Amino acid sequence: MNKKYFGTDGIRGVAFSKLNSELAFRVGIAIAKVFKPETIVIGQDTRKSSNMLAYSVALGASTLGVSVKLAEVVSTPMLAYYSKEKNMIGVMITASHNPYQDNGIKIFKYGYKMLDEEELAVEKIIDEAISISDANLGLVTLTNEVTEIYEAYYETLHLPQTNLKIAIDTANGATYKIAPRMFSNYSNNYYQIGNIPDGENINLNVGSTHLDAIIEKVKETKSDLGFSYDGDGDRILVVDQNKVYDGDMIIYIIAKYLKEKNLLKKDTVVLTKMSNPGIIKSFNKLGIKVSLTDVGDKYVSNEIMTNGYSIGGENSGHIILNDLLPSGDGVLVSLFITKILTESKMTLASYTKDLEIYPQKLINIKNVDTNILSHKDIINALEEAKKELGEDSLLLVRKSGTEPLVRVTVSHKDELVLNKVITKLVDLITKLGALK
Template sequence: MRRKYFGTDGIRGEVGKGAITPEFMLRLGWAAGRVFRKEGKRNRVLIGKDTRISGYMFESALEAGFAAAGMEVALLGPMPTPAVAYLTRTFRASAGVVISASHNPYHDNGIKFFSPEGVKLPDSVEMEIESLLDHDIEVVGGDQLGRATRIDDAKGRYIEFCKSTVPFQMSFANFHIVVDCAQGAAYQVAPKVFRELGAKVDAIGVDPDGLNINRESGATSPERLAAKVLELGADLGIALDGDGDRVIMVDHKGEVVDGDEILFMIARSRQTQCRLRGGVVGTLMTNFGAELAFKEHDIPFVRAKVGDRYVMEELRKRGWLLGGEGSGHIVCLENTTTGDGIISGLQVLAAMFEADQSLHELKQHMTKVPQILINVRISEQRDPMQIPAVEKAFSEAEAKLGGEGRVLLRASGTEPLIRVMVEGSDEALVRSQAEMLADVVRTSM
């Protein structure tokens, strides 16, 4: 059965269009409630959201749908996506729901589900929910209707959990940190986590108005954070995205530290402490410099398809605990079940503490190579490698790099685009080959 609504990361789109309407959310709550409800058990679902103005509307619609299916609803209010995953586990809930479009602007929204184990739903469960979405809503008997309550101490529970992921004796009192919460879901909890661990914290992006989430701030726009770090003379900056599952950092010189560098720093720290089980999972887009650094330090490294779902699949298959993407979505399974920007940031601070090095010094152990990415719009989605001219140009680019770089052609999963990526040690060569290959794709497709 072909998916109609669920994508690789839940259901997402522009508010008021397609599936992102109150009517659909009512049916989604009911359909999911029918799937999650088990007879004879306490059936409770947790709902968290980010700070988008549309979250209030969709929260109410989902609440009504779940109640109609006989599910108890516990409301968390604005909470990071990974916090909902954690609380779903600790409350032994039937499922967790996040109302968020992550790093997208306010006019988008979406829904993510978590299983009782705090991980994304299996495909089979998503398909079961989809199979009910076009049915008429059948309300349970009046004596079986669900009720809604609010978990007032949810934020405190999650703050304590985050703090528990670094050793008790570790204090960050010598760190001056700027935290950018992107006007998003982490605005209440992230500054408290770092302050309660001793750090001096200046917080920005903590004045959400429902419309400014991710606007020129957070992990997708770290320039504002870099400027603030330099202005205040801080030791480093930590930028989260709108739902708190990504992190990008800035060192004391205002230089951005991306997810590939963060992933390497955490891996190297754990290797030094004999806590790295197996190796590390990156993606097809992970910088070639990271691959070389992992190889230099004898850390096994493999690439998964782009997307945290695929990183998680590869980690489970291999029994490894650490993976991530350059976007800052880092998965530390030793600590939690999904990507968590706060926890990933804490692991970097712990690595700095253990090594007695600044973030700038720590990142010198890995050197990124120049990487050029060009998006080529096409009229219809096709496999570019099935076109002889493109295949020939691809082979020529690989040959010119001479084993000191990578060439990647990847179709976008959401837009009619072919992503042309070339990376290697010689920036001029990398750029020329990327532009050549993009021109061939443009004229051949």
């Protein structure tokens, strides 16, 4: 059954339009009816529409007697951790890496994103007629507990002090306050950009989808490392003076360290079907098995939880360190990488010198009918492309779960073959899917 509201990462859409106060109010009611919680917690990023949506969800839930804690601006991983620790439903108002005009609603069930059947149950209530009478209103209060509990957790990790010079880009988003507070505990030598949110500049030429900003800062300050987060703080990409390290490479760094310390459970990592085939071969050389899931961090999370693995993620930068926190956390991952390099006295380049990455391209095709992927000519072309690419390659063509476009991803050790295949597919999809 297709879902009406939920995509790959919660409910998302243009704020004040598709995603308005009425829909958010209905989500609050649905949460109250489906989960019957005594209390829920709501966090948000820095978009100018986030207050409206947070208060509307709170109103819907409290109308049915649910108490609501408003955490205001916190990162998604902070909210998820609090949700787990308090065994509570958590709601995060964010559109992650999208521009400020968009927003979204992510629901966490005791620290973890809902499964498909739970999202369908919520959707069913959203579309029901609203009938409320003699309501026993729940109490709505502000709370700083989410931040306090998150900071207290880091004290249990015993992370080392570091002399590495570090730059961080907080994307004018949800980590703009918490990231420097955490780094100041372990480093006296860090720089921050993307730390002046105004409601409209979240992800604007900064953050993990605009790496030029952190690359420039790393070069300007001669930093050893640069960490760039997305708008809600659950995604991270890393740079040094010469190179960008994506999510696959970050997982490689951490998994290699855990394997050396005999801390990698079942000697397995979880990646998605978009992961580079070269890195899968590199993991095999380390004696590390790879479990592949569909694209979407909720699928990665479910695979990790179901099988008790230590780490998994997406090459976009969602990295879950399951032995530490229940969701992707850019700040935690960046401090863990800092720990690895500080302990080993190695650079990112030297730590990853044996890592083989195949050429890979991702092309986003806009202004096309996304249903064209079921066209027989497209299906035949994909079969031909698979044969031409052969083994140890990647071919993934899919509708975006968060934006109206088709994503085509191809990876192959021979860049000429890669370019030939992806050009042919993109041209065909563009031609057949052209909107009239």
